Amino acid sequence: MAMLSVAEAQARLLALTEPLPIETVPLRNAAGRWAAADVIARRHQPAADLSAMDGYAIRYADLPGPWTVVGESAAGGGLDRAIGAGEAARIFTGAPVPEGADTILIQENGARNGDRLTLTGDAPKRPGYHVRPRGSDFDAGATLIAAGALLNAARIALAAIGGHGSLPVRARPRVAILSTGDELVAPGTPTEGVMLPASNGPMLAALIGGTAEVLDGGIVRDDLHALTAALRDAAATSDILVTTGGASVGDRDLVRPALSQAGAELDFWKVAMRPGKPIMAGRLGHTLVLGLPGNPVSAFVTATLFLAPLVARLAGAADPLPRVRALPLAHDLPTNGPRAHYLRATIRDGALDTLPDQDSALLAALASADGLVIRAPHEPAAKAGDMAMFLPLA
Secondary structure (H helix, E strand, O other): OOOEEEHHHHHHHHOOOOOOOOOEEEHHOOOOOOOOOEEEOOOOOOOEEEEEEEEEEEOOOOHOOOOOEEEEOOOOOOOOOOOOOOHHHHEEOOOEEEOOOEEEHHHHHEEEEEEEEEEOOOOOOOOOOEEEOOOOOOOOOOOOEOOOOOOOOHHHHHHHHHHEEEEEEOOOOOEEEEEEEOOOEEOOOOOOOOOOOOHHHHHHHHHHOOEEEEEEEEOOOOOOHHHHHHHHHOOOOOOEEEEEEEOOOOOOHHHHHHHHHHHOOEEEOOEEEEEOOOEEEEOOOOEEEEEEEHHHHHHHHHHHHHHHHHHHHHHHOOOOOOOEEEEEEEEOOOOOOOOOOEEEEEEEEEEEEEEOOOOOHHHHHHHHEEEEEEEEEOOOOOOOEEEEEEEEEE
């Protein structure tokens, strides 16, 4: 198979699937998911003209006063009569503006003696001053949230105030994660000699766990029969099957032959990127298969660029690919080679400082990084201050 560019591989991966079926969840369970349909306002907000300040509701035409205070309007209630010429109503923030009134005189600019109100400070500048008009936030029937938008805290609040107690979302993708390698032991297990705690599984679960149901497939040894059986079992209960390790061309890199024996059809293998070149993707029955490299940084970078967008695609995201932005470089960078390079970097005084050691096995460097500087294939040498594309890491 020919080596693909990152963009080509992402497009082919996302084209392998469609969003999962729709379900409805309460607002409290909707955070971090994506709207499966447009969310339409069921009410006007505000539902009436409301006061934005504590003070007095008056008619602008009656300035500069004085006025006779004839009642009170509070949030959740209101004055049961209209305001006439020369009249005012005590009013509180969020309370409905009485009929006939069109302006709020804030309380520090007026003085009240019994029912008599006089202007003592600055007058309201225009009719409607400190009034939040009915529907000024949105009208009933307006689209509050577009289908495919991420449901964050602000959008959930918008849905609630728009009259919704639940929202349509896509089912959570079930993602099975298998770590492969004779050298691996479960995290927390005492290690001897060159044995290695399996860090990729917990890392990937943390990366996607907010948007997916993660199924821990454990550690599978470098045995073709055992790996083939594990792949079939995991594929039977998941929407996405992820493997880490065994993706290259060594004698003990068995994921690709095991997938073949299990009946999988690969769409691509190898992407022109570093770290992470030996990534593969395809299908095993109805399950999407994504084979990631075993080196932790390679697994993290490829999961950020491929697994997380794939999960988001199944979960209904309109724009599942990670967003990048441009920032200046803190120092010079050499000409890049033939593969896209994703360099761990920190942000120092607003500029990108790439870390000195980019070895794909160094997790401490990854943990200290703010994100990845993206260098395109054959990108020319860059100087300090030049703008570079940057992928922030959560």
